[in-house]
Amino acid sequence: MGFSQLKRPALVVGKYAAIVFYLVFALFPLYWLVKIAVTPDRLIYTDGTRLWPSEFTLSNFVAVLFQTDFLSYFSNSLIVSLGTAALTTLFAAGAGYAFSRFDFGGKKLIIAIMLITQMFPLLMIIAPIYKIIAGLGLLNSLTSLIIVYTAFNIPFATFLMQSFFDGIPKDLEEAAMMDGCSRFEALRKVILPLTLPGLGATLGFVFTAAWSELLFALMLISKNDTMTFPVGLLTFVSKFSVDWGQMMAAGVLALIPSCLFFIFIQRYLVQGLTSGAVKG
Amino acid sequence: MARIELKNIAKSYGTVEVLRNIDLDIQDGEFVVLVGPSGCGKSTLLRMIAGLEPITSGAFEIDGKRMNDVRPRDRDIAMVFQSYALYPHMDVARNMGFSMEIRRDAAEMRKSRVAEAGKTLGLSKLLRRLPKELSGGQRQRVAMGRAIIRDPRAFLFDEPLSNLDAALRVEMRLEIARLHQKLKATMIYVTHDQVEALTLADRIVVLDSGDIQQVGSPLDLYERPANKFVAQFIGSPTMNVVPVSAASGGVILADGTFLALPHLDDTGLAVELGIRPEHIDVVDPDADALAAVADVVEHLGSDTNIYALVEGLGPIMVRVHGNIPAKPGDRLGLRIQAPNAHVFSADGRTLQRDMTGAA
Amino acid sequence: MESRAVITRKQNTVERGETRARRSLYWQYVVEPFVYLSPSIILIGAVMLMPLIIGISYSFQSIELLRPFNTGWIGFENYAKLWADRKFWIALENTFWWTFWSITLQFFLGLGLAMLLNTHFFGKKLFQALVFLPWAVPTFLSALTWAWLFNPVIGPLPHWLTALGILSEPYNILGDPDLALWGPIAANVWFGVPFFAITLLAALQSIPGDMYEAAEIDGASAWQTFTKITLPFLAPMIAITVMLRTIWIANFADLIYVMTGGGPANSTQIISSYIFTTAFRRLDFGYASAIAVVLLILLMIYAVILLVIRKKLVKV
Numbered sequence: 001m002g003f004s005q006l007k008r009p010a011l012v013v014g015k016y017a018a019i020v021f022y023l024v025f026a027l028f029p030l031y032w033l034v035k036i037a038v039t040p041d042r043l044i045y046t047d048g049t050r051l052w053p054s055e056f057t058l059s060n061f062v063a064v065l066f067q068t069d070f071l072s073y074f075s076n077s078l079i080v081s082l083g084t085a086a087l088t089t090l091f092a093a094g095a096g097y098a099f100s101r102f103d104f105g106g107k108k109l110i111i112a113i114m115l116i117t118q119m120f121p122l123l124m125i126i127a128p129i130y131k132i133i134a135g136l137g138l139l140n141s142l143t144s145l146i147i148v149y150t151a152f153n154i155p156f157a158t159f160l161m162q163s164f165f166d167g168i169p170k171d172l173e174e175a176a177m178m179d180g181c182s183r184f185e186a187l188r189k190v191i192l193p194l195t196l197p198g199l200g201a202t203l204g205f206v207f208t209a210a211w212s213e214l215l216f217a218l219m220l221i222s223k224n225d226t227m228t229f230p231v232g233l234l235t236f237v238s239k240f241s242v243d244w245g246q247m248m249a250a251g252v253l254a255l256i257p258s259c260l261f262f263i264f265i266q267r268y269l270v271q272g273l274t275s276g277a278v279k280g
Numbered sequence: 281m282a283r284i285e286l287k288n289i290a291k292s293y294g295t296v297e298v299l300r301n302i303d304l305d306i307q308d309g310e311f312v313v314l315v316g317p318s319g320c321g322k323s324t325l326l327r328m329i330a331g332l333e334p335i336t337s338g339a340f341e342i343d344g345k346r347m348n349d350v351r352p353r354d355r356d357i358a359m360v361f362q363s364y365a366l367y368p369h370m371d372v373a374r375n376m377g378f379s380m381e382i383r384r385d386a387a388e389m390r391k392s393r394v395a396e397a398g399k400t401l402g403l404s405k406l407l408r409r410l411p412k413e414l415s416g417g418q419r420q421r422v423a424m425g426r427a428i429i430r431d432p433r434a435f436l437f438d439e440p441l442s443n444l445d446a447a448l449r450v451e452m453r454l455e456i457a458r459l460h461q462k463l464k465a466t467m468i469y470v471t472h473d474q475v476e477a478l479t480l481a482d483r484i485v486v487l488d489s490g491d492i493q494q495v496g497s498p499l500d501l502y503e504r505p506a507n508k509f510v511a512q513f514i515g516s517p518t519m520n521v522v523p524v525s526a527a528s529g530g531v532i533l534a535d536g537t538f539l540a541l542p543h544l545d546d547t548g549l550a551v552e553l554g555i556r557p558e559h560i561d562v563v564d565p566d567a568d569a570l571a572a573v574a575d576v577v578e579h580l581g582s583d584t585n586i587y588a589l590v591e592g593l594g595p596i597m598v599r600v601h602g603n604i605p606a607k608p609g610d611r612l613g614l615r616i617q618a619p620n621a622h623v624f625s626a627d628g629r630t631l632q633r634d635m636t637g638a639a
Numbered sequence: 640m641e642s643r644a645v646i647t648r649k650q651n652t653v654e655r656g657e658t659r660a661r662r663s664l665y666w667q668y669v670v671e672p673f674v675y676l677s678p679s680i681i682l683i684g685a686v687m688l689m690p691l692i693i694g695i696s697y698s699f700q701s702i703e704l705l706r707p708f709n710t711g712w713i714g715f716e717n718y719a720k721l722w723a724d725r726k727f728w729i730a731l732e733n734t735f736w737w738t739f740w741s742i743t744l745q746f747f748l749g750l751g752l753a754m755l756l757n758t759h760f761f762g763k764k765l766f767q768a769l770v771f772l773p774w775a776v777p778t779f780l781s782a783l784t785w786a787w788l789f790n791p792v793i794g795p796l797p798h799w800l801t802a803l804g805i806l807s808e809p810y811n812i813l814g815d816p817d818l819a820l821w822g823p824i825a826a827n828v829w830f831g832v833p834f835f836a837i838t839l840l841a842a843l844q845s846i847p848g849d850m851y852e853a854a855e856i857d858g859a860s861a862w863q864t865f866t867k868i869t870l871p872f873l874a875p876m877i878a879i880t881v882m883l884r885t886i887w888i889a890n891f892a893d894l895i896y897v898m899t900g901g902g903p904a905n906s907t908q909i910i911s912s913y914i915f916t917t918a919f920r921r922l923d924f925g926y927a928s929a930i931a932v933v934l935l936i937l938l939m940i941y942a943v944i945l946l947v948i949r950k951k952l953v954k955v
Contacts (some may be wrong), residue, residue, distance in 0.1 A: 018755055019766060025748075026770040029784045033402050034794055047797040091682065094675035102672035110680065113735050117687050119883070119938070121890040123914045124931035127697060127924035128690035151686030154679045171365035177352040178359045179379035179426070183671065189382075193369045212777035219919055229781040234897065237783065244793050245943065251780050262775030266768055270835050 007123040030255070037061070042224030044244055058179030060249035069224060072251055077211060078257070080142050080228055084149040085203045088157050092202060093195070095154065096161025097187065101170070114155035122152065123215065130219050138175040138224040148220070149210045156209075157202050165191070197268070204265035208258055229254050282342050282433035282466050283308045289338035291324055299490045302338070306468065309459050315477040317513070322470045325487070326436050329468060331355050342433065353382075357505070358427035358590040359436040362443065364384070364419045364425075366411040368565035373398070373407040376425045383430075386406065397425040401455075417448045421455075441476065445484055453479060474514050478502070486510050497504055508554065508628040517585065518555050520596050521595045524553045531623060535592030537570065541618055545632055550623040557585070557599035559620035562612055569613035572596065577606050659761050697928035704922035717929035726913065727930065734909040735813050737820060737827075738889045742881060749835025756836065757843045774833035782897035785826035798858045813899050816906035823894045823907060831888075835880065842876035843869070882945045886938050910934045 037060055038043065039053040041218055064070050085248055097110065098104075128150060130139075138144040168191055176186035192199075214230040221227050227235065293544035301323045306312050307417055314322040327333040340348050342548070347355055354543040358379075366375050371395050374381070380390040399403045401421040409417055409538065420440065429567040441449045457480055460467055471477055476608035477484050478498040486493040486501065486509070493513075505511035511519050530540040531550050541547055563569050572588040575595070586598045586606055598614060606612065623631045673680075673943035701713045721727050756767055773781065789811055797809035797952040812818040846869065856865050892911040895901065901908035901916055908916075910930060 015760070018751065019760065022755070022770045023743070023766065025829065026773050029781075029788055030772070031774070031794070033784050034799065036787070044793055049798045049945060054440065085726060086422060091678040093681040098672040098675040104669065107672075110676065113688070114683065119930055120944070121888050121911055121914070121934050121938070122690065123890065123892060123911050123918075124694050124928070124935060125687065125690035126915065127702075127918045127927050128693040129686070130918070131702075131924070137733055146688055147682070150697070158679060166940040169365065171363045172367060174330075174352075175359070175361055175365035175426075176378070176382075177332065177369075178330060179430075180353040180382040181699075182351070182353060185382065185640075190367055193717065208429045208775060208777075211737075212779065214779045216894065230777065233783070234779065244787075251783060254777060254780055257921060258775045258777055259772070262772065263895055264770070266771070269771065269774075271675045276842070 013098070013115035015236075032249050033251050033255075036244055037252045039245065041243075041245045056252050059159045060245040061253070064249045064253065067238065068246070068250075069232060070229075070253065072225060073227050073229045074253065076142060076226060076232075079143050080149065081207045081210040083142075083146040083256075084153065085207040087146065087150045088153045088206045089161075089199055091150070092154050092161045093199060095158040095162075097166050097191075099158065099162045100165035101173070107126050114158060118241035126216060126219055134219055136182055140226045141220055144220055145217060145228070147215060148216055150163050152213075153206045153209055154275075157206055160205065161195075161198060164195050164201075167198075168194050201268035204261045204268075205259050208265075211254075211258055211261075271272050283344075284434060284466060284468070285339075285341040285344075286329075287341070289325075289328065289335060289337040289340060291321070291328060291333070291336045293421075297490060299328075302492060304485065304492070304495070306466060308466055311467045311469065311482045312485060313471060313477040313481035313483075313535060314485045314487060315471055315474060315513070316493075318472055319489075320487040321490045322487050323438055326359075326418065326438055326470045327420070327443075329434075330357055330359050330436055343507045356433045357436060358430060358432040358434075360423045360427050362439040362442045364411075364423040364443075365420055365445065366422055368411055371408050371421050372403060372414070372425075373411055375411065375422055376429050378426065379430045384431070393429050394425075395587055397429045397480075400428070400629050401425050416444055417452065420444060420448075420452055424456075424459070428463065431529075434468065437467065437469040437471075439471055440469075441471070442473070449476075456480060464483070474516065478514070484514075486513060488513075502537065505622065505630055506631055508624045511624075511630065512621055517597055517599060519546060519556045519622075520555045520560075521552050522593055523552045524550055526550045533593060535570070535572075535590070538582060539616060539618060541623065543619055544594075544623065547623055549625040550631060551626045552624040554622040554624060555616050556620065558595045558601075559617045560596070560598045561615045562586070562598060562600055562604065563615050565611040565613045567613045567615075569615040570596075572612045572614050573612045574608050574612055575622060576607050578606055579603060586612070588614065590614065672890050693933055694928045697925050698932045700925050702924040702928075704924065713925070717926050718933075720926065721929055721933065724906065727910075729905050730908045730910045732914045733820060733907060734889055734911075737895075737907075737909050738826060738885055740824050741827045741831065741888050742885055744824070745831040745835050745884070746877075747827065748832045750839055752758040752832060752836035753839035753843055756840050771833040771837065771838065772838075773830050776830065778830065779897055781826050781830045782823070782894045785822060785829070785894075786813065786898045789822050814903055816903050819899055819907045823898050823929075826898065827888065827891070829892075831884075835884070838876065838880050839873065842873050846872045871924060878945075878949060882942070886942065889934075889938065 012042075019076065029147075035051075035053055038056050039047055039056045040055050040059065043053070043055055099107065133139055133144045136144075172190050173183070173186040176190045177183065181189065212230070213228075214234070217228045217231045218234070221231055224232075224235075233247070233254060236250065237247055284304075284306040286302050286304040286306075289299065290297065291299040304312075314325060316322050321412060322527060328335050330349065331347075335348050339346055342355065343485065343528050351435065357585060367378065370378065372510050376397055377390045377394045380393065394407065395404070397437065398407055403418065403421055403425060406414065406418060415461045420443075423440070440456075441452050444452060453476060456469075469476075469480060481498055483495060484498055485495050485503055488509050494501060496504070501510060501514045505514060508521065512521065522533065524533055524539075526532075526540060528543075529542065530538055531547055531548070531553055532538050533553070539553070565571065570590050570593065572590040574586050575589050575619075576587040578585040579602065582601070583599045585598075585599065586601070588596050588598055590596050596614065625631060686709045699712060699714060701709055701711055701716070703709055753771060756763065760766075774783075791797040791809045791811055797806060797811060800806040800812075801809045806812070813822045832892055849873075850868055851864060854868055859867065889909075889910050892909065892915050895907055895909060895912045896915055899907040901912050911934065914927050914930045914934070917923050919931065
């Protein structure tokens with residue numbers, strides 16, 4: 001838009017109203033989560049819809065951390081998400097590199113299959129996967145979750161990595177090969193150092209996705225000591241549905257790693273979401 | 281140093297043939313320029329010599345040894361890329377020394393070679409900089425430094441000057457010529473710029489749509505182009521080509537003028553006449569010459585370019601040495617220097633100029 | 640001296656390596672890409688494609704973990720049961736409304752946000768980071784947060800809606816069969832706006848700036864600029880994003896499962912949440928797979944229709 005049009009006062013007011021609206025819409029639910037979490041339990045009813053807690057406490061957090069299994073859920077989720085992110089990024093980097101640099105028979109078919117896996121209802125395979133994992137005796141194991149999540153995230157991560165590799169001129173590898181590198185050496189010494197930001201972004205996206213996954217974890221994990229955070233929190237909610245302060249404190253804790261990764265991958269959001277174009 | 285031979289090389293992608301019947305024997309220490317319009321296959325040919333592109337058929341030999349299936353790293357050839365392809369995460373010194381790093385040469389030797397190459401190319405003060413901190417010309421020098429540092433058997437240049445501005449291009453062209461004199465290495469150079477080709481080459485290879493059109497020294501190509509394509513591609517401004525009909529001992533121009541070409545053996549197949557702008561004289565408008573009117577006049581100082589409209593013949597470009605006071609609308613007489621004229625047959629071939637040339 | 644030695648050594652390897660070299664080029668052009676691809680291909684094949692085929696075969700079997708002796712091939716019985724299942728038809732209708740309202744609201748709010756972010760104002764970077772934050776919130780947490788916001792005990796929304804006169808008294812709309820679906824839709828819109836905003840913003844920024852300058856010189860008004868330049872440029876991006884997003888949202892069961900579990904009285908059950916509850920709660924894998932196959936077919940029909948329409952609209 002030409003800026004001359006924005007000088008009209010009605011438009012300026014409208015613009016700032018829109019800014020405030022989007023900010024409140026995005027942040028209010030999260031603010032409310034934090035607010036209840038720091039309000040002492042006895043004040044929840046009397047405080048009602050007051051926007052600011054009349055008293056402030058961290059006791060809910062202390063209770064969640066030390067009187068429940070949340071630390072165990074938290075570490076399980078961390079293991080699963082980090083494991084998934086690392087494996088997925090490794091495999092997707094290989095596949096993305098192959099897509100970006102080679103022309104080979106079946107390339108189009110493989111890309112088409114990867115695109116389709118992004119579209120069919122994943123819930124469709126929840127029953128077969130349960131049966132297969134149960135048959136292998138891997139129910140209630142974090143390994144099975146890591147394997148399943150890695151497969152789910154590979155297509156998207158591959159397209160993301162491919163877009164990063166595409167951004168690196170082919171000339172560089174060829175120059176390295178003329179300088180005496182084998183293709184793999186060129187990849188290791190020249191291409192990978194230049195893809196580090198891309199690898200980081202992919203790690204972040206996959207971590208966030210694995211951290212959020214609920215339904216497959218619910219299906220495959222039923223024992224308390226291997227529960228991931230979403231499963232644990234949901235079990236907690238259905239068991240102790242009156243302990244509002246503690247539930248919300250747990251929620252705030254679950255938010256922290258996602259937010260950290262979000263800050264980290266913010267710069268790559270556009271690339272990530274447009275290259276996969278399907279991922280939420 | 282090396283002699284490079286291409287024997288009946290061809291290249292196709294699937295069913296699309298991009299190069300055919302390429303035969304070329306490049307002598308040790310020779311500077312060969314591959315020139316042609318974009319899409320003629322010259323870069324593909326260079327990349328096949330480098331080993332970056334597989335050869336579909338034919339034999340590629342260095343010093344008599346077949347190299348078709350040898351990986352680029354084992355061919356011992358250096359290449360300067362159009363984009364320079366400097367490693368963005370390495371400083372100038374490491375960029376230049378990278379090939380020695382890969383070969384695990386001793387660090388001190390690497391250092392001294394980098395310092396030496398840096399001095400040759402005037403980069404000594406920039407060795408710690410990253411490529412993004414360099415100007416275009418400096419990057420170009422680093423790319424050349426990377427090539428010379430390893431003392432390869434041959435150098436390949438893929439349009440190395442096309443990303444530079446005009447002044448730098450002339451400077452770097454001289455630099456490359458100097459480098460060739462100093463190293464006396466085999467060099468193969470790809471460009472679409474015929475000025476670069478004419479100034480640098482020992483021999484020029486003109487390519488068009490996958491075929492070699494002519495191989496020869498710069499002067500050869502200028503004076504004795506094998507066909508109409510080469511005639512029009514080499515030389516600036518471009519050669520004028522006008523339709524003619526054959527006659528005994530010469531040709532008849534479209535306006536009916538007879539042009540005697542006594543030096544030509546046989547003009548019987550002639551359908552077109554080619555004449556370079558510098559081979560047309562401007563004479564008095566009332567003299568016995570082609571009658572023309574100046575359309576646009578460019579005063580270059582050293583030369584004057586006149587775009588003239590010749591009655592019954594169409595537009596003809598004339599280049600006159602020195603500054604003449606012509607202006608648009610002036611009537612001119614044009615006289616073709618018959619000994620410098622070329623005639624082409626219907627299939628674009630140049631008809632032989634004389635008996636000695638035909639032998 | 641030393642460099643000479645290096646070069647001689649190299650030439651030796653070349654001589655010995657001629658047959659190996661032939662193999663190495665074959666390796667480079669045919670086999671090598673599959674070395675990089677194979678872990679991905681194997682995992683996708685084993686964890687997604689194979690189960691997909693098994694899942695389709697389940698839909699023709701009776702597999703109920705609670706009745707293990709009742710297992711066997713039953714042909715189209717699951718599908719016949721599905722045809723007569725009132726819950727399935729309710730879920731189908733809910734899926735339509737859920738997807739339609741979610742996508743519509745996400746799209747328009749996302750477009751507004753993208754256009755806002757395409758202008759300049761103070762603190763834009765921080766603003767962008769903050770409004771995109773909901774995208775990073777884990778889905779189960781978005782669901783819980785909104786469920787709590789709608790809870791009259793701890794959440795403000797029922798009280799505010801009452802004050803606005805939309806509700807007669809502050810009760811939980813998630814318990815009201817007529818309104819419950821709006822709970823998950825609200826959460827979905829909150830969570831999905833950033834995605835649309837980001838893709839549309841990327842498209843907006845790809846419109847060359849001199850197009851706007853040319854339009855301004857030609858005397859176009861702001862509205863004309865929007866309809867004659869912005870929208871036509873965005874159209875292909877909008878089409879592809881909406882199509883993919885529709886499929887994604889139709890498959891997206893997490894929010895509904897956490898917020899309402901499909902209730903009350905199946906008023907929020909969509910097909911994908913119905914698949915999950917059938918598999919997870921009732922452990923009836925055969926029937927769940929039959930529903931899933933139907934959903935897959937419906938989505939495929941939708942995709943084909945869209946592709947045909949797109950082909951007709953895009954004039955090349």
